[in-house]
Amino acid sequence: MVRSWSWLVSPLLLLAACASPPAEQEVRYGRIAQIETVTIDGDAQLGLGAIIGAVAGGVIGHQFGGGTGRDVATVAGVLGGGVAGSKVQSKTSDRRQGQHIIVKLDSGPSVAITQPSDPSFKVGDRVRIDGSGNDARVVHM
Numbered sequence: 698m699v700r701s702w703s704w705l706v707s708p709l710l711l712l713a714a715c716a717s718p719p720a721e722q723e724v725r726y727g728r729i730a731q732i733e734t735v736t737i738d739g740d741a742q743l744g745l746g747a748i749i750g751a752v753a754g755g756v757i758g759h760q761f762g763g764g765t766g767r768d769v770a771t772v773a774g775v776l777g778g779g780v781a782g783s784k785v786q787s788k789t790s791d792r793r794q795g796q797h798i799i800v801k802l803d804s805g806p807s808v809a810i811t812q813p814s815d816p817s818f819k820v821g822d823r824v825r826i827d828g829s830g831n832d833a834r835v836v837h838m
Contacts, residue, residue: 722827724826725825726838729819730801732796732799732818732820735796748779750778750779751775751776753782754774755771757774758772758773758777758778796811796814798812800835802826808833
């Protein structure tokens with residue numbers, strides 16, 4: 698079975714090895730048009746809550762059934778516990794103050810970026826936007 702997939706896996710691994718991060722980053726300039734205060738939730742990444750929940754769920758699930766039924770109950774417990782633990786972690790994760798900043802770009806359009814709070818930003822400030830997508834940040838010039 699492993700050999701039958703090797704024709705697909707090998708080229709994919711080769712392509713992944715050839716991929717390189719971009720050497721340049723987009724920089725845009727503009728003025729702050731609007732600032733709204735927001736609350737930024739902590740990262741909801743797979744973490745300690747999911748791990749603890751998965752272990753607890755697996756232990757509890759293993760107590761039920763026998764043979765194949767026990768295996769199914771253990772796997773279901775691991776999956777359910779992991780999801781529950783992750784949800785508990787995300788509800789109790791760090792929350793911090795942030796800003797939703799709308800910048801009118803020199804090129805015409807406006808962009809909105811949510812980032813950690815910086816009280817020194819004011820409407821009308823000339824700013825630079827470094828990066829794009831989730832990595833975009835408004836910075837002072």
